[in-house]
Structures are given as C-alpha cells and as structure tokens.
Amino acid sequence: MPLDTPRGMDDLLPEEVALKRKIEEVIREVFELYGYLEIETPTVEYYELFAAKSGEEIRERMFDFRDKAGRRLVLRPEVTASIARVVSTKLKAWPQPIRLGYIADCYRYDEPQWGRRRRFWQGGFELFGSRSPLADAEILQVSYDVFSRLGLEKQFFKIGHIGILRNILEEAGVGEEDQNRILSLLDRKLIDEASEFMSDIGLNSDAVAALMKLIRLEGRDKERIFREARDILSPWSKAGEKLENLIEIVETAVEAGVNAPMIISPGLARGLEYYDGFIFEQGVEGVQVSLNGGGRYDRLVELFGGKPTPGVGCAIGITRIMHYMLDKLSVKPRPREPETLLVGVPRVSNRYIAKVAGRLRKLGIPVEVEVTGKRVPSAIEYALKKGMKFVIIVGEKEEEKGEISVKNLERRTQIEVLLSDEKRILEAFERI
RNA sequence: GCCGCGGUGAGGUAGCGGUUAGCCUUCCGGCCUGUGGAGCCGGAUGCCUGGGUUCGAAUCCCAGCCGCGGCCCCA
Numbered sequence: 322m323p324l325d326t327p328r329g330m331d332d333l334l335p336e337e338v339a340l341k342r343k344i345e346e347v348i349r350e351v352f353e354l355y356g357y358l359e360i361e362t363p364t365v366e367y368y369e370l371f372a373a374k375s376g377e378e379i380r381e382r383m384f385d386f387r388d389k390a391g392r393r394l395v396l397r398p399e400v401t402a403s404i405a406r407v408v409s410t411k412l413k414a415w416p417q418p419i420r421l422g423y424i425a426d427c428y429r430y431d432e433p434q435w436g437r438r439r440r441f442w443q444g445g446f447e448l449f450g451s452r453s454p455l456a457d458a459e460i461l462q463v464s465y466d467v468f469s470r471l472g473l474e475k476q477f478f479k480i481g482h483i484g485i486l487r488n489i490l491e492e493a494g495v496g497e498e499d500q501n502r503i504l505s506l507l508d509r510k511l512i513d514e515a516s517e518f519m520s521d522i523g524l525n526s527d528a529v530a531a532l533m534k535l536i537r538l539e540g541r542d543k544e545r546i547f548r549e550a551r552d553i554l555s556p557w558s559k560a561g562e563k564l565e566n567l568i569e570i571v572e573t574a575v576e577a578g579v580n581a582p583m584i585i586s587p588g589l590a591r592g593l594e595y596y597d598g599f600i601f602e603q604g605v606e607g608v609q610v611s612l613n614g615g616g617r618y619d620r621l622v623e624l625f626g627g628k629p630t631p632g633v634g635c636a637i638g639i640t641r642i643m644h645y646m647l648d649k650l651s652v653k654p655r656p657r658e659p660e661t662l663l664v665g666v667p668r669v670s671n672r673y674i675a676k677v678a679g680r681l682r683k684l685g686i687p688v689e690v691e692v693t694g695k696r697v698p699s700a701i702e703y704a705l706k707k708g709m710k711f712v713i714i715v716g717e718k719e720e721e722k723g724e725i726s727v728k729n730l731e732r733r734t735q736i737e738v739l740l741s742d743e744k745r746i747l748e749a750f751e752r753i
Numbered sequence: 754g755c756c757g758c759g760g761u762g763a764g765g766u767a768g769c770g771g772u773u774a775g776c777c778u779u780c781c782g783g784c785c786u787g788u789g790g791a792g793c794c795g796g797a798u799g800c801c802u803g804g805g806u807u808c809g810a811a812u813c814c815c816a817g818c819c820g821c822g823g824c825c826c827c828a
Contacts, residue, residue: 325801325819379827381754399828427828432754434822443828509825602828614828638828666787697787705790716787728788735788 329431329439340646340654341442344639345424347470348444351463357422357446362403364426368393370402373624382429384439396428401595401618401634402625404447409627417450417630424639435648436610436641446615447634449622454566457599457617458573460635464603464613465579467637471646475606477582480571481589483596483616484563485554486532492557493528501594507536508590531557536588543571546585563598570599595621599633608645613637659687660709661750664700666716673720677713680740686750688713705730711750 326332333341352359372380384396397403400423412419424444431437446463448456461478468476483504490500499522506515512533519529534553540546547568554561564587571583589600598617605612615635622630646652661681665674674690681688689709691700697714704712714726719737727749728735738745747753 328819382826429827431827432825433820437827441828610826611828636828641828664787668786696785698785698789701789702791712788714787718787726787730789733789 329433335656339656352422357420359422384428398429405621409622409625419449421447441640444637449632452631454569457570461574462577479584480601481586482567485560488560504590539586550587612641659689661688661711662704663713664691669716
C-alpha cells in the first residue's frame with residue numbers, strides 16, 4: 322500500500338490548516354464587506370463545461386476520467402465556469418447585479434513545484450450584470466483589500482485589457498480562432514512564432530507593428546504608458562476605446578483607495594480564453610508566480626445558454642498565499658488549543674473527572690482531559706511543554722467537597738474553588 | 754511535457770564499497786503513590802522501490818517513484 326499522497330497533493334497539518342483558515346476568514350470578511358454571497362459548486366464537473374472556454378493550456382492539464390456510466394468528468398481546474406453556469410441557470414431570475422463568492426479546491430495535472438500543486442484552493446469574487454468600469458475597479462479593490470488585510474505589504478498589480486490586442490486583430494480582419502492562437506503565442510513570449518504565424522495568415526504590417534509595440538509597452542508610470550499607448554492606437558479606433566476603458570478602470574481603482582503599485586501592460590494576455598475585457602494579475606515582490614488573477618468575461622454566461630450577462634471577477638490563490646506567508650514571511654501559525662489540562666490523581670473517579678470537564682466546557686472554558694494515565698508531575702510537564710496556562714487537579718479531597726484545584730502555571734499559584742461557584746471559576750480562569 | 758539536483762528513524766543530519774549505520778531533537782518508560790519545563794537511566798522507529806555490478810552495496814550503475822529548483826504556463 323503506498324503511503325505517499327498522490328503527487329502534488331498535500332496533507333495539511335494543523336499549522337497549515339490554521340493559516341489556511343485565517344486566509345479564508347479574511348476573504349469571507351471581504352465577501353461581507355462588499356456584498357458577495359458565498360456559494361459552493363461540485364468539485365467534479367462535466368468535461369465540456371471547461372473544455373468550452375478555458376483554453377488549450379488548461380484543457381490539457383485537467384484530471385479527466387469517466388464515471389461508471391461512461392460520462393466524461395473532470396476535477397475542476399478553476400471555478401469561474403461553474404459560477405457562470407449557476408448564474409445562467411438557477412439564478413437567471415435573480416435581480417442583477419449578482420455578486421457571488423467561493424472558496425474551493427481545484428485540480429490541475431501540472432508538474433508540482435513551488436507554488437504549483439495539483440490540488441490547491443482558490444477564493445473568488447464574481448460580479449455579474451454590470452459593464453461599468455466601477456465593477457472592474459471593484460474587483461481590484463477586493464483584491465487589494467484581501468492582500469492588505471493579510472499583511473502582504475509587497476503586493477503589486479499588473480493590469481491590461483485583452484480587448485486592445487483583440488480589436489486590432491479584429492479590425493485587421495483576423496477570425497477568433499486565429500486571434501486566440503496569436504494571443505496565446507504572445508502570452509508565452511513566443512514572439513518569433515507569433516510574427517511567423519501572422520505573416521502566414523497575411524496580416525498587414527501596420528497591425529503587426531502596432532501589436533509588437535504594445536506588447537513591449539509596460540511600466541509603472543501610468544501617464545507615460547497611457548500617452549504612448551494612445552499614440553500607437555490612434556489609427557485603431559475600436560482598440561483605442563478599449564484603452565480608454567482601461568484608463569478609466571485604473572483611475573477609478575486609484576480613487577477607491579487601491580494603493581499598491583500598478584504595472585500597466587496594454588499588451589498583457591492571459592491563458593483563459595473567456596476573458597474579453599480588462600484583465601489583471603496580482604503578485605508580491607520576490608515571487609515569480611502570480612497570487613491572484615482575473616478579468617472581464619462578458620460572453621461566458623451567454624455561452625452557457627443564459628441571457629447575455631456581463632461578468633468580471635478574480636481568483637485568489639489561497640494555497641500560493643499560504644506558501645508565501647510560510648516560506649517568505651516566516652509566519653508561524655498556531656492552531657487554537659485549550660490552555661487548560663484536567664488531570665485526576667489515581668484514586669479519583671472517572672465520573673468526577675468527566676463531570677468537572679463537562680461543567681467547565683458549559684461555562685465556555687476549553688479543557689483537555691488527561692486520558693493516558695499520566696501522574697500529576699508528568700501531566701504538569703506535558704501542560705508546560707504544550708504552552709498551557711492552567712492545570713486542574715482533582716483527587717479524592719476535591720471530589721468529596723465538590724471542588725477543583727486550579728493551578729495557574731504562569732503565576733505559579735494554586736487555589737481551590739467550588740464547582741458550583743460559577744463566578745469564582747471564571748475568575749480563576751481569568752475570564753472576568 | 755522538458756531539463757538539472759536530490760532521497761539515511763517522526764524532524765534535522767553524519768557515513769559514500771566491508772561500521773553493531775553514528776549524532777541532535779522528538780516520542781515512550783523508569784527514577785517520581787498529588788505538584789514545575791531540569792537531570793540521569795532505559796527503550797522505540799531508518800538506508801525510497803525494483804533490477805544490476807561485486808566475495809560484499811546505504812555507498813557504484815540503470816529504471817521507476819517521490820521531493821526540490823528551472824523552462825513552459827498558471828492561482
């Protein structure tokens with residue numbers, strides 16, 4: 322029997338779970354702060370749901386299998402497609418806008434390495450029903466808030482608009498499939514192959530030149546980038562409109578308090594094919610991979626048979642953030658454990674021990690009961706080792722009088738209190 | 754999917770053709786019949802898997818598996 326976990330899938334030990342919970346907690350706080358309602362969708366979905374619009378790269382990297390009836394299923398590689406499906410079916414009568422959030426495990430058949438696991442968690446925000454730049458900017462805001470609340474001080478954004486490149490290609494008469502091909506090559510920095518392909522399909526040289534200039538245009542100086550981009554795009558009116566849209570989104574986000582460096586990248590492309598507007602990634606200095614990514618997808622709900630519904634959202638890489646905090650920030654998460662150990666001496670009754678434990682827990686005091694037969698000295702040693710604060714000792718004396726002896730390990734004091742005296746018990750455990 | 758490096762008790766490591774496989778931490782028991790992290794004594798768990806070379810393999814070779822780093826891509 323193999324005792325390893327499957328490749329790229331991790332057992333999460335108490336410390337890691339504690340940190341993961343903390344990240345999830347922050348994400349849920351932000352859900353509430355902005356009005357995102359959390360939903361859950363199945364880990365397993367039909368192959369077609371993702372094959373439709375996720376893009377070549379992801380399609381090849383799905384865990385793909387058949388169930389006993391021969392249906393083709395996958396472990397979800399991401400969640401946006403599932404959310405869009407829900408919006409296009411069960412929520413089609415909901416008043417818009419619809420704000421949905423999720424926290425879910427995802428699976429990709431990648432080669433595992435730092436920050437890349439075959440099983441990982443994403444926390445997402447999806448906003449449906451608005452084409453306003455205010456909606457795009459909101460996604461940047463929630464991203465900024467989550468990172469800020471987690472103390473990720475070195476965060477930055479990389480922001481672009483897929484419509485800029487697409488509209489140039491469109492205006493030059495390139496069909497959607499060829500567009501995907503070109504964008505995917507550009508995204509992978511395969512510049513030579515991209516230009517070869519573009520000349521193969523007979524794309525005019527003005528368009529090629531504009532694309533090449535745009536993908537090199539990138540930087541933190543917003544004013545300069547926008548000015549140069551406007552210049553490049555002056556002959557391309559539709560692409561120019563997308564640029565103006567991007568500018569408005571960025572300026573709105575800045576006004577909303579998104580106070581992190583923004584690298585403006587008009588030529589940015591992304592792997593997911595459903596994006597058709599503003600796109601972004603969010604990362605931290607010193608880490609190559611991005612920790613959050615998202616953008617606008619105005620045609621996805623429609624693709625799933627819903628009425629035309631614009632959408633914009635992001636997917637935060639909980640697992641990546643977790644590894645970053647553990648490895649680079651040296652965060653030392655502590656699972657919450659009782660600070661009180663209850664130990665009985667050999668001749669006290671188990672019934673009394675159980676009664677004491679029950680009574681204290683009813684008062685809201687977490688208690689760990691000594692169950693391995695340790696005698697008092699060893700029990701105290703154990704409590705100290707675990708960093709506990711109190712040891713309760715009960716023996717025949719206490720049982721007769723209905724008392725407990727509470728030892729405060731920090732103050733090195735010990736008092737006896739009646740089990741029935743709620744006030745004194747709470748005092749003894751420093752609860753009032 | 755590709756390339757590089759690596760795998761010794763639970764964790765960290767030494768050994769790198771012949772060792773009883775050593776050390777530190779941890780864990781368990783005793784000293785200790787109801788009171789302090791100590792100390793001392795005792796104990797438990799290991800050479801990733803499978804082939805090959807050799808009189809002899811943790812050690813050398815091959816393959817696989819797993820881990821780490823890089824490419825690619827992504828969260």
